[in-house]
Amino acid sequence: MTSSTAMARVLVDELVRGGVTDAVFCPGSRNAPLAFALHDADAAGRLRLHVRIDERTAGFLALGLALRSGRPVPVCTTSGTAVANLHPAVLEASYAQVPLIAVTADRPAQTIGTGASQTIVQEGIFSGAVRLAATGTVAGGNASWRALVGRVLAAATGGPPGPVHLNLPFAEPLVPGPSVEVPDGRPGGAPWTAVPPVVRSAPPLPLDPAAPTLVIAGTGTPRFSVDAPVVAEPSSAMWPGSLRAGPWLLDAVRPAQVVVAGRPTLHRSVARLLADPDVAVHALADPHGGPWTDVPGTVRAVGSLPEITSPAGWRERWCELDERASAVLDAAALPTGLQLARDLVAALPDGAQLVLGSSNPVRDVALAAVPRTGLTVQSNRGVAGIDGTVSTAVGAALAHDGPSYALMGDLTLLHDTTGLVIGPDEPRPDLTIVVLNDGGGGIFGLLEQGAPEHTAAFERVFGTPQTVDLAALCAAMGVEHVPGLPLDPPSGIRVAEVRAERASLRDGHAALREAVRAALA
Known part of the structure; x- marks a missing residue:
């Protein structure tokens, strides 16, 4: 088996062992070793392969798969501009904390800068948008290749989750030889490197437990219970129990303190509230260690949510206003x-x-x-x-x-x-x-x-x-x-x-x- 074929097959095998169930592939010549490896894994029922002809589309397809499943999804391209077409999806995955893996075939290092066809500098192409930029080498061998996949998966699903770039310089020949056996991994299908999920804890926010409090929940908010009115964006886990007309109410009544959860980005009324110097703004810590939202620079503390007891009539006031505004929206x-x-x-x-x-x-x-x-x-x-x-x-x-x-x-x-x-x-x-x-x-x-x-x-x-x-x-x-x-x-x-x-x-x-x-x- 050729070295490029061996590396591709080991990498795919280890990705499956690490929990990957779907992979997206775009056709090319330099990524042929990955094409054969992914096709065989799909035929064996070990993963589900999705083939697309447009790398930008493929990147967002992989992002959608990862967004819904919560599992890392690799998108595999050939070299050159094919790699650059993944950049929009990589950026979205980075800021949305989605575990996308850009697996890009590359030319051997000695061809970079020589005028070789379909050859660009691919290492570092995504800059700070990725959690990890790693380069494999055909000289690495079985243990090195499998350990590399462990680092890639840990970075994609760690704190915080996000995109990873795995660049793979493949040397010719790019098609399998007579032998196609994959070097052994851990017994029983276990991953080579077992990495626990990253969950961070934070001290409670220094809130006034009896002050009129409002929760603003954006994308990425975990679901939690709170004795306070909630204004949530539709893609937030808090939306089902939130005020229906919340965005319409923020200029009509002001809380004493606000807890910002996730990343709210939709409404100017929210932006005005968070910029109000008379409102004490706090941010809920991301359990994965992601950044908190603070566009106007008003957040006083970042932490976990303590017990809150709404003052008498506070939630009822919001519910009353919500009913009034909802009646207008319905009529x-x-x-x-x-x-x-x-x-x-x-x-x-x-x-x-x-x-x-x-x-x-x-x-x-x-x-x-x-x-x-x-x-x-x-x-x-x-x-x-x-x-x-x-x-x-x-x-x-x-x-x-x-x-x-x-x-x-x-x-x-x-x-x-x-x-x-x-x-x-x-x-x-x-x-x-x-x-x-x-x-x-x-x-x-x-x-x-x-x-x-x-x-x-x-x-x-x-x-x-x-x-x-x-x-x-x-x-x-x-x-x-x-x-x-x-x-x-x-x-x-x-x-x-x-x-x-x-x-x-x-x-x-x-x-x-x-x-x-x-x-x-």
């Missing part, structure tokens, strides 16, 4: 995006998963939907980009035991159309992608650049109108297209298109804000 003629978000979340069956696109969809759910149990909500809020959302949703659906849905805008879909290109031999999820098609970038109409004084420039450079026929696009991709919002369980992948217009979006949101403000007065 008003909502903009299409808010209405779609409200109706979709309410209609999904228990056990379903919902992946929310960035920009308006995740905010629409936060502003209009009723928080509920029985639903797993995911969203790429690490860097909060729109790229890779289709692929993330496909990956998350493949890792979910139940029906999956995604809600995104038309530009988000078009930004990742290759996420719909799935080969005939590849695993396909049951996934309905609900697309709010308003012919451009709706969120910008709600921001400062959407003000009337910027009308002359707005539509071309911010609205970015598009006229793509989504039905024809889906037909070309071999994906079912349906108009409106189907609620029957999906079979395979389908795109459900809901039409909307952007012209009245800004005024519609403004009118809704005024109606809620009047109800809370």
